Amino acid sequence: MDKGPIGVFDSGYGGLTILREICGLMPQYDYLYLGDNARAPYGTRSFDVVYEFTSQAVRYLFGQGCHLVILACNTASAKALRTIQQKDLPRLDPHRRVLGVIRPTVEIVQSISQTRHVGIMATPGTIRSRTYELEIAKLCPDIKVTGEACPMWVPLVENEEYDKPGADYFVSQRIESLLRRDPLIDSIILGCTHYPLLMGKIRQYMPQGIHIIEQGGYVAQSLKDYLHRHSGMEQSITRGGSVRFLTTEQAETFQKKATIFMGGPVEAERVQL
Ligand code: DGL
Secondary structure, eight states: OOOBOEEEEESSSTTHHHHHHHHHHOTTSOEEEEEOGGGOOOTTSOHHHHHHHHHHHHHHHHHTTOSEEEEOOHHHHHHTHHHIIIIIHHHHOTTOEEEOSHHHHHHHHHHHOSSSEEEEEEOHHHHHHTHHHHHHHHHOTTOEEEEEEOTTHHHHHHTTOTTSHHHHHHHHHHHHHHHHHOTTOOEEEEOSTTGGGGHHHHHHHSOTTOEEEOSHHHHHHHHHHHHHHOHHHHHTBOOSOOEEEEESSOHHHHHHHHHHHHTSOOOEEEOOO
């Protein structure tokens, strides 16, 4: 069996916040990042379309030699992961794996919330899928979950407006709306990989004492545990410490923005799925 890098996929730039944490924790492996920037955002698209686009991306990454692909996108994890795992994988290659970001995030909620009232801020697609509610109900049925769709947050990030004055209105509006709907919330999951870029504004408008849960570190730790438990998969990963970036949009635009996310220079190639 030929070894390959770990594939990391997102609709655009958000998955870089996950990739950064994974690379930080496991710098020894090779990584291949794919951003479907030409078709982002996914958050307002239907189930069928998100599944179709995500499935194309996964097949592309398999074709590039990845045995393991991380959907570093909540919308894709909510709307496409299960179908890919149950329908696509047995047909494509039962030995390859696709993992999402929702389960590792949900697993830590139970130890964090004291009031047992948790808020989810995510794209309209993730909120409408009710995946977080269903997953939390399985693990901790005593927790009350309130979801708040934030349709403007991803466009603010994709358009580099996340730290500009215009973002204040959209960020404060959604936080106030969520806390009005359930004032007992003591923990909020940022259920979209783009949102860490808005952290400055989110902290500014979040009342003191509310725990803000960022996924990157938990997803990275969960992947490390997974590879520890699945030595066959771990053996299938090349170990060169490299990161390659692919985008479906212009490489130059991606490079410029990805540099902000990664905190260092990024070289990208444009690909067609
Ligand atoms: N970053 C993706 C997520 O975690 C969403 C971005 C989009 O709407 O495309 O949900």
